[in-house]
Amino acid sequence: MSSLSTDSPTAILLISCPDKPGIVAAISSFLFENRGNIVDINQHVDQEEGAFFMRVEWEIEGFALKREDLVSSLMPLVDRFSMKWELHFSDIVPRAALFVTRDNHCFYDLLSRHESGELGMEIPLILSNRDDLRSVAERFGIPFHVFPINQGNKEAQEKAEIALLRENGIDLVILARYMQILSPLMTTAFPNRIINIHHSFLPAFPGARPYHSAHRRGVKLVGATSHYVTEELDEGPIIVQGVTPVSHSDAVQDFVRKGRALEQSVLSRAVWLHLNRRILAYANRTIVFG
């Protein structure tokens, strides 16, 4: 979970491939031979599936290869181990769009963390299906776009939304209590790039009004789950989960109130992990090198 204590930029390589001997040796030797100073390395083997996963982060300063040559230099390794890979540089700041509707607690929380520099991202725009939270966006000086959704226009509106997101070079969509179900149009446009917060301990209480369902069932803990959004509602890979105690004396609105701090915590943590390239999604699960 460690942050770099230096400001020197790093490269981060995420890989997954069939497990076989020699992968760690090959990667670490490649970096050593090119004078890459590793600051963090994590791996995981899924023994059931025979799959290997790795995240390695090294300093760019002093590294022998230029950024523009790095990919081609990696190709022999990629081919040898049939790797899927992603390469990131810590000084290229991700651009995130926040989707909101009416509840402001996750929205304010992300904005305040952003303002205090905890989350290394830019927020070029806020998007909503309603006008309610415009004034919050304005206070922070961030453009606020409203795309009202009704029964007939979702596809057209999502096309326009996607165009707007692409224009603004958006890498990450954060659903900060956005109260619309995304269509496959949107979910396939940003695979493993849309993070949602659902206010239950999934897979319990998917769908609408989970606090009401939880209250009716008489649970003793309420939960929150952040996950990547896929075509299946509330079925995507889980990133972070949390719970908080409730009792018989809590009405539904108390569940709502107690859930707020939990949702903030669970969502902001997932966003931080994503921005720091600490998540690999795989087989509808996540590997989190936290």
Next chain:
Amino acid sequence: MSSLSTDSPTAILLISCPDKPGIVAAISSFLFENRGNIVDINQHVDQEEGAFFMRVEWEIEGFALKREDLVSSLMPLVDRFSMKWELHFSDIVPRAALFVTRDNHCFYDLLSRHESGELGMEIPLILSNRDDLRSVAERFGIPFHVFPINQGNKEAQEKAEIALLRENGIDLVILARYMQILSPLMTTAFPNRIINIHHSFLPAFPGARPYHSAHRRGVKLVGATSHYVTEELDEGPIIVQGVTPVSHSDAVQDFVRKGRALEQSVLSRAVWLHLNRRILAYANRTIVFG
């Protein structure tokens, strides 16, 4: 959650009735007029349902009414407010039967808490569908009864089990990882008197092999739920729930291992609450005056 710091016996009255003004005043005045020193009083109003619940505990020493006269003296209040009620005396020790199969962790945990005096109950017998844990029962000097269950004999066996439980004056059945589904014969014989531990955060992952299901879904917390057993499998009123963190690096057997301490904790807490008459079951939920 407070235990009595004195050893003097107490009476405990649990009531539920339609909510209307004056119930607390009526009960507390009745006790005061009869020189009952209240040591604990809790109430809850379900405003949605218009229902009132109360637990009151007072010292028997110095109380003006004899035990045998108490019920008849309460009748005017019961009638006036249409109360359902239960009356218990703390010096009448409940008799519990433990049902076990193969896993020993909850079994040992309850036996050790019993031995150290934490749980004020007697354990006249252990019941199992298999012979595996006989030696554990024997070490503690508790009779161990085996009722093997197969496809054809469940009803007959449960009849025999119920007869045995009745003979032994059993008030409470604790399913300490007992791996058989109880039929309505048993569940209706001991309504709100059978406590189960299920190794998931219900209502997620009911039924068989919840840790396997949780692992497949990629959850980040595993849960445990103690509940009263009803005819509907894993659907009864929840008493206590807990969770413990897991990660991608945990295999199913790690979920099992990490879940053990959690199951012990969640089950033993539910048993303690029941034995101390701190639970009111209502509308498939519980009110826990913890």
Next chain:
Amino acid sequence: MSSLSTDSPTAILLISCPDKPGIVAAISSFLFENRGNIVDINQHVDQEEGAFFMRVEWEIEGFALKREDLVSSLMPLVDRFSMKWELHFSDIVPRAALFVTRDNHCFYDLLSRHESGELGMEIPLILSNRDDLRSVAERFGIPFHVFPINQGNKEAQEKAEIALLRENGIDLVILARYMQILSPLMTTAFPNRIINIHHSFLPAFPGARPYHSAHRRGVKLVGATSHYVTEELDEGPIIVQGVTPVSHSDAVQDFVRKGRALEQSVLSRAVWLHLNRRILAYANRTIVFG
């Protein structure tokens, strides 16, 4: 922890007195005879100290006594049981001042909860020893007052602060990561009316830089504690505590980051409890009728 589901105003009586039989009966009969519909009643007996504590909340609508006559009508009970008491009305909104310095996470969190109506209070002013967070206050349209503190001026400045607080009818001071130690001048002016958030699990790591100390000690959980401020630094009655896991891979700045959500949660919860008159401070501890 239940909120009222109705909007009808309530009266809340908090009492403490020597324990003796008949208190509950006397209070509840007094309310019943005056047609007070009790919506919540909680009591606690500290058996070691022989002390009795109670919180009772009833609807004003339909209650036979006028607000202005209530205190005098209670006097016979107060005298009979030697009660200390507080009386509040839910429709008289408390006025809180937020004290801040540089960290904005608790500040934003309280403002957003205030804006969404979770916290029933007014915030007439923000006070700081520095200018850093002025723009945040301005965005929310709340007057921001700066009282720089240096070695020589603390007493004079606190006198001016207290005057400002009194002018504005402030009932509650919330130290939302205010980085100055209050002198006895301030703490005695607002006894049990100043809530602080300290970023450790008190009594571990009192004083300055608790995350640094926690990191040096190698703890596996970091904590946060909200408490009433007394003359003794970080020694006042604890209201709420929470923890969050950390590991060897977390640097101090990761402790800081992980602690933010925790501090928000622990502070906002304490403020909610205080505003809902659910806390009784006693013998440097709190009784929280949550």
Next chain:
Amino acid sequence: MSSLSTDSPTAILLISCPDKPGIVAAISSFLFENRGNIVDINQHVDQEEGAFFMRVEWEIEGFALKREDLVSSLMPLVDRFSMKWELHFSDIVPRAALFVTRDNHCFYDLLSRHESGELGMEIPLILSNRDDLRSVAERFGIPFHVFPINQGNKEAQEKAEIALLRENGIDLVILARYMQILSPLMTTAFPNRIINIHHSFLPAFPGARPYHSAHRRGVKLVGATSHYVTEELDEGPIIVQGVTPVSHSDAVQDFVRKGRALEQSVLSRAVWLHLNRRILAYANRTIVFG
């Protein structure tokens, strides 16, 4: 945290050394060249201290080097990087002694986990300063040795204890609520090989009667801490910590009761981590590759 899903034995190498480039490459290449199939690899860099830590586990089957040749083959690497190291084989079962006094909950818990195969260790003996728990040891068929300690005999008794432990080839001492302070004689004989459970959230409430101190301070969570024992009482490297909520209504004996499940959980987890060679102690802290 992953357990091996195979039964094939593994070698585990723990190293610490000054951080410099090439360590991961050197170790992983050494293993690859000798056909060692890595099943788990973890590393940590303490950037402040410039220190590097690693745990690597690989299958013995198919590995080119014989066990007896492994150490000498590693020497060039050890010299090159100035490594401190430990080498373990998963099929050499550690031998643990349990020290107990009067409380039985951690004792039973470890015995039941041992019996169910969760903890891969042998328990050749139980040691106590009192006779109270002899019958428990006898039920499990484990020799029980009593060494009464009084003001004058601690040194002599500990000498005898150490002799007994050495005779029995004990690798690990587990203080399962052993109520004697160990002298430096014992702590230096088993450095980082004695695990204690302390019933508080250290560094809060060290020493005797922590639940009493916690109750007096009015905390809202009680904690438990497992740590390696050093000469400084309750000051050794922390391995695992946990907390559980308490309230004003809990008397000291309720803290004790609620703490039991917590202590079991925190101690058994530390023992598991130690037995699986997942802990590196360093600068009075631990690195836990859980």
